Amino acid sequence: MSSIAGSKSGLTWAVQISVVLLVALWLFPTVGLFISSFRTADQISTSGWWAALFTQEQNLVLRTANPDTQTQDGSLFVIEGNLFADNDEGAATISVWGVSSRAISDYVPGDTADMGDDGRITVQENGDYRLENDAAFEGSRGERVFVTAETPPKFTLDNYRHILLSGSTTDGMAKAFFNTLTVTIPATIIPIVIAAFAAYALAWMRFPGRALLIALVVGLLVVPLQLALIPLLRLHLGIGIGKGYLGVWLAHTGFGLPLAVYLLRNYMVGLPRDIIENAKVDGATDFQIFTRIILPLSFPALASFAIFQFLWTWNDLLVAKVFLIDATGETTVMTNQIVELLGTRGGNWEILATAAFVSIAVPLAVFFTMQRYLVRGLLAGSVK
Amino acid sequence: MNPAIQGLITIVVGVGGCLGYFYLSNQFLDRVLYPAKGPNAGRNINRANQIRPWLFLFPAIFALGLYLAYPVFETLRLSFTDRSAGGAFVGFDNYSQMAAEPKFWEAMKNNMLWLIVVPAASTAAGLLVAQLTDRISWGNIAKSLIFMPMAISFVGASVIFKLVYDTRAVDQDQIGVLNAVWLSFDGGAWAVIFLRLLPAAILLAFAAFMLYGIYLSLRPLIWGENERGKPAWWALPLRIVVAVGAAWLLWLSLNSIYSLFTVALPYGQPQTWLTIPFWNNFFLMVVLIWIQTGFAMVILSAALRGIPEETIEAAIIDGANPFDIFFKIKIPQIMGTIVVVWTTITLVVLKIFDIVFAMTNGQWETQVLANYMYDKLFRANDWGVGSAAAIVIMLLVTPILIWNVYNARKEMR
Numbered sequence: 001m002s003s004i005a006g007s008k009s010g011l012t013w014a015v016q017i018s019v020v021l022l023v024a025l026w027l028f029p030t031v032g033l034f035i036s037s038f039r040t041a042d043q044i045s046t047s048g049w050w051a052a053l054f055t056q057e058q059n060l061v062l063r064t065a066n067p068d069t070q071t072q073d074g075s076l077f078v079i080e081g082n083l084f085a086d087n088d089e090g091a092a093t094i095s096v097w098g099v100s101s102r103a104i105s106d107y108v109p110g111d112t113a114d115m116g117d118d119g120r121i122t123v124q125e126n127g128d129y130r131l132e133n134d135a136a137f138e139g140s141r142g143e144r145v146f147v148t149a150e151t152p153p154k155f156t157l158d159n160y161r162h163i164l165l166s167g168s169t170t171d172g173m174a175k176a177f178f179n180t181l182t183v184t185i186p187a188t189i190i191p192i193v194i195a196a197f198a199a200y201a202l203a204w205m206r207f208p209g210r211a212l213l214i215a216l217v218v219g220l221l222v223v224p225l226q227l228a229l230i231p232l233l234r235l236h237l238g239i240g241i242g243k244g245y246l247g248v249w250l251a252h253t254g255f256g257l258p259l260a261v262y263l264l265r266n267y268m269v270g271l272p273r274d275i276i277e278n279a280k281v282d283g284a285t286d287f288q289i290f291t292r293i294i295l296p297l298s299f300p301a302l303a304s305f306a307i308f309q310f311l312w313t314w315n316d317l318l319v320a321k322v323f324l325i326d327a328t329g330e331t332t333v334m335t336n337q338i339v340e341l342l343g344t345r346g347g348n349w350e351i352l353a354t355a356a357f358v359s360i361a362v363p364l365a366v367f368f369t370m371q372r373y374l375v376r377g378l379l380a381g382s383v384k
Numbered sequence: 385m386n387p388a389i390q391g392l393i394t395i396v397v398g399v400g401g402c403l404g405y406f407y408l409s410n411q412f413l414d415r416v417l418y419p420a421k422g423p424n425a426g427r428n429i430n431r432a433n434q435i436r437p438w439l440f441l442f443p444a445i446f447a448l449g450l451y452l453a454y455p456v457f458e459t460l461r462l463s464f465t466d467r468s469a470g471g472a473f474v475g476f477d478n479y480s481q482m483a484a485e486p487k488f489w490e491a492m493k494n495n496m497l498w499l500i501v502v503p504a505a506s507t508a509a510g511l512l513v514a515q516l517t518d519r520i521s522w523g524n525i526a527k528s529l530i531f532m533p534m535a536i537s538f539v540g541a542s543v544i545f546k547l548v549y550d551t552r553a554v555d556q557d558q559i560g561v562l563n564a565v566w567l568s569f570d571g572g573a574w575a576v577i578f579l580r581l582l583p584a585a586i587l588l589a590f591a592a593f594m595l596y597g598i599y600l601s602l603r604p605l606i607w608g609e610n611e612r613g614k615p616a617w618w619a620l621p622l623r624i625v626v627a628v629g630a631a632w633l634l635w636l637s638l639n640s641i642y643s644l645f646t647v648a649l650p651y652g653q654p655q656t657w658l659t660i661p662f663w664n665n666f667f668l669m670v671v672l673i674w675i676q677t678g679f680a681m682v683i684l685s686a687a688l689r690g691i692p693e694e695t696i697e698a699a700i701i702d703g704a705n706p707f708d709i710f711f712k713i714k715i716p717q718i719m720g721t722i723v724v725v726w727t728t729i730t731l732v733v734l735k736i737f738d739i740v741f742a743m744t745n746g747q748w749e750t751q752v753l754a755n756y757m758y759d760k761l762f763r764a765n766d767w768g769v770g771s772a773a774a775i776v777i778m779l780l781v782t783p784i785l786i787w788n789v790y791n792a793r794k795e796m797r
Binding site for chain 2: 033200223
């Protein structure tokens with residue numbers, strides 16, 4: 001289009017570059033959390049996540065091997081080894097090192113440091129050291145060596161192991177994950193069934209008050225669920241449901257219905273009239289028309305709503321806090337667990353990032369596989 | 385019982401119950417109540433068909449009534465009662481008690497700020513992305529990536545942005561992106577460009593937009609241009625209200641531009657972004673804008689695709705440049721969709737709870753209505769004031785509710 005008006009290439013390049021920048025800006029925060037979830041607590045607290053992709057300069061405090069590994073070499077007592085291997089660290093390149101916490105950069109690799117009575121130590125670039133002394137080494141621990149090292153990028157799955165498998169009650173997300181799943185699936189399926197029948201009646205059956213009912217559904221679409229919290233909680237406590245799964249399923253069903261009825265009705269109204277009338281002429285009952293013709297044809301709309309309701313119930317915090325989670329906290333869901341972690345583990349980014357990613361992973365998978373239906377539902381739900 | 389089994393049973397019972405109810409009630413209607421045979425067969429079929437819609441509708445109406453309609457009235461009733469007095473009727477006491485609390489007015493003020501900034505910023509950003517990605521080959525991938533935050537929960541997004549806003553002492557390496565960027569500014573030329581000129585330009589554009597809005601709303605009053613047909617009785621007050629609101633925003637933005645150039649920025653000191661009063665609201669809003677831009681983009685991009693090509697071709701032949709085409713040809717044609725997007729995001733903003741709850745919990749002057757209400761309800765255990773706050777949210781939603789119902793009815797005719 002703009003080629004007709006001339007100046008195509010300049011503007012196209014400007015557009016391409018600005019889109020790249022916008023996409024990068026939008027992805028940047030999520031990528032940060034994702035990368036952080038694969039770093040150790042030390043790494044996260046000493047450098048920004050953007051540094052994790054490059055070699056980093058790190059200050060490490062390492063110990064030589066225990067005195068009981070010493071060997072005698074003529075009149076000298078010797079301990080040899082590799083600083084990184086002895087301390088279970090990954091390989092790295094030492095740039096400077098020292099033997100006192102006040103002077104950590106006194107020596108370069110290859111130098112020998114004289115520690116007086118404690119002996120002499122020589123450290124090589126790759127961490128190999130040779131500690132020698134005229135008298136036997138004593139004590140139970142090795143000498144401390146302070147090194148400044150270039151460490152290559154290193155990632156770990158330990159955070160996920162801790163969050164998912166350790167069974168720790170405060171940090172663990174495994175139970176919350178299953179609780180969320182338990183809330184989500186019935187709360188997605190039940191409103192679809194109820195809404196589909198109602199949508200069919202509103203779309204294809206004639207009866208007095210139909211227009212009023214549709215207007216009512218449109219009105220209820222925007223009622224803030226904050227209004228429903230107190231009366232419904234009192235109702236649930238009053239009739240004995242209390243706080244629990246049944247209550248939260250019912251609540252999600254009620255809150256999801258207006259959108260479900262609205263979306264499905266709009267879709268069903270658009271189905272060809274001929275099919276339905278032909279079926280009626282052939283003697284099909286409304287129930288048969290609904291189950292045999294309307295439901296299969298409405299699959300795209302059903303899928304759209306199912307995704308909406310799934311994302312919404314999975315990501316919900318308020319409804320779960322009010323209707324589900326009781327004082328024991330046995331039925332906590334992931335969003336609530338994360339909020340609690342924000343309170344108790346505010347600075348432990350390795351735990352927070354991993355927990356958040358565990359909860360984000362499922363909706364993201366659903367999003368990327370079913371995006372087509374999601375977009376279709378959004379368009380049907382708001383452009384109309 | 386294991387909740388997973390319990391859930392499975394609920395699905396089976398719930399779905400089976402629904403299907404069974406629909407099937408059996410239809411059977412009952414057709415076989416027992418009004419059988420389509422015998423002397424009254426014709427009349428019976430008609431009667432059955434009058435009742436059938438209500439069989440289909442009953443569960444939905446029951447659930448909607450119990451879970452959405454009834455609570456509106458019950459909340460209204462509760463807002464006039466006092467829990468400590470055993471639920472006695474106390475008139476407007478809860479409302480006056482709420483109006484006397486500074487925290488409530490703080491929440492109102494912040495909510496208004498959210499209502500202005502978030503829908504405007506999300507819609508504008510969504511429109512920008514929709515337009516930019518419209519004609520490039522990898523546009524769909526770009527859109528899908530910008531749309532992605534829609535799938536992330538508000539709580540997850542809060543964690544993501546808490547990391548962005550994280551603060552370390554000045555002698556340590558910053559691990560939050562924002563502070564790392566902030567510390568790279570030292571008051572030199574880049575700082576002037578990015579921290580003073582760029583925001584000033586954005587504010588200036590906003591001020592110009594507001595000026596245009598004032599002009600549009602007052603034009604018929606001053607120059608006496610008549611609208612087509614007879615203006616409705618509410619047109620005049622509405623125009624004045626819009627003009628006054630726009631004038632206030634205009635003054636506000638000009639004032640901010642002035643202070644932008646006079647304020648001394650604390651270069652070189654890491655900031656705890658979420659505790660800076662007033663500005664921390666904007667750092668919370670960024671989270672919602674980040675999420676909602678994708679939504680606005682998807683809808684607006686579909687609307688842009690729906691614009692007839694002829695109108696654009698005609699404009700090009702007449703010598704319009706790309707900016708003219710965008711602002712004078714495309715925007716007017718998708719104005720209806722922009723309004724829909726704007727109102728939809730406004731609804732989300734009015735109910736915003738999770739982000740504030742997870743990030744600041746209303747401390748440092750970031751309270752909003754929904755979180756204020758939650759606070760009253762479940763921490764202070766005061767259902768009277770909590771209900772009153774809920775009713776305030778409902779009142780703010782009501783204009784949109786009426787507008788939606790009005791449009792839906794117009795469309796059905």
